[in-house]
Amino acid sequence: MTVKNAFVPANVGDKVTFKKTLTVAEQAMFTGISGNLGGVYVDRSKAKEAGLADMAIFELVAASLLSTCLSRLAGPTYRIASFSIDFAASMTVGTTVAATAQLSETGAGGQSYDLLLEADGTTLSTGKAVLVPIVAR
Template identity: 50%
Template sequence: MTDGPQPGQSITFRKTMTVAEQGFFTGISGNLGSLYVDRRAAQAQGLPDMAVFELAAGALFSTALARLAGPGWRIESISFRFARALTLGETLAATATIAASSSTLGFSLSGEVNGEQVIEGEARMAPVTADV
């Protein structure tokens, strides 16, 4: 049996994005862009509801990464490409798959809503060290 995360392993974390979470993220980020905080402005742009903050959606991947890597790992780098705007009420399935394992862990990221891939990306996790 091998210890630790291995290439090919994956985990998916699903979450429906809500108005309450949007409000929390607005407070954390300070972003008051109308697309994210004004339903009428978002609908005027053709969206059915307010857009989900991209970084809030991306944060769901941090849960998948942490659960897959286990304790002792931290995000070293992460990048996303969004195919379209996500809107409140949509459920995002954030999947992280280990692509490479050495002194760091490389991941491929895929986000789906109702079977449609809406996010793709990459991440690298590094061991936590006490060197500060």
């Protein structure tokens, strides 16, 4: 029997990058989910008054792209146990964000990852995540 698309566990040093252009429609969806009506995120004129070219991307929307990378590296039986990220720069709607996660360590306590968000070669965010096996309760 041939198994198609079987998951292959990552090795230390393996990384995945996922790129996505973040849109106004996605801003609206996240506003609905989060209830965040912060002016620079939902109002172009307020964003421009703050010195941005367009509305700011919700930082957590950009960071959520990293979950795609993490799930592709860790596989379907792991979950995020901890997630830490520092935002170095603002991002605006229409920006293509490249999210990268790299497996840095693996052990009995789970898997550690280095996280990076970039746009046009500029670092937007760096961070760390730890994933652990999913345990049924």
